[in-house]
Amino acid sequence: MVAQETDLVAATGSYLSSFTLAVTEVTERAELPMLTLSYSDLLTERGFKFIFQTAAPAGRQSELGLPELMKLAETASGKRPKTVAMLMDNTATSVATAKALKERSSRRKAFSWSWRKSGRRRCPMPPR
Numbered sequence: 001m002v003a004q005e006t007d008l009v010a011a012t013g014s015y016l017s018s019f020t021l022a023v024t025e026v027t028e029r030a031e032l033p034m035l036t037l038s039y040s041d042l043l044t045e046r047g048f049k050f051i052f053q054t055a056a057p058a059g060r061q062s063e064l065g066l067p068e069l070m071k072l073a074e075t076a077s078g079k080r081p082k083t084v085a086m087l088m089d090n091t092a093t094s095v096a097t098a099k100a101l102k103e104r105s106s107r108r109k110a111f112s113w114s115w116r117k118s119g120r121r122r123c124p125m126p127p128r
Contacts, residue, residue, distance in 0.1 A: 002030045014038060017058075017092035024051050040092035041100070058093050062100035 002008065010033040012056045014020035017040035027034040028048045036043065039058040043051055055096065056064075084105055088094040 002026055002032060008032060010035060012036065017043065017096075021092055027051070035055060038093065039096065041096045044094060058096035061099040062097050063104055066101060066104050 011023075011027055012035040014036060015038070017038040019120045020034075020036050020038040021040060021042060022034075024043065025035050028050050032053045036053055038053070039055055039061065041057040044057065046120045051077045066102050068121055070081065084101070085095055086098050086101060
């Protein structure tokens, strides 16, 4: 696209952070500004000059969301949760979100379970 459409002034899109990470490698080399709604923290942490992330990155969403999730869980159950579990795929946004939640959580007991797009488990089944 970038090589064929020489009159482009900017790009937008790549609904999935993993796709956006790949696309921005090309747009950055072409010095083509890229506007994205993708969440992965890596999008802006790479030091690229031509990417503009319009949504809060996954780390910030986790920082703001974790206290609200804890309040919601406490309201629903009447008790403060003692353990945290994360079930996710292994795309860029999910990995960034899980990393931020683990770093910000005061919970000592936590596990995560992720899977590849092929559907095969990446780590053992969660305990019963």
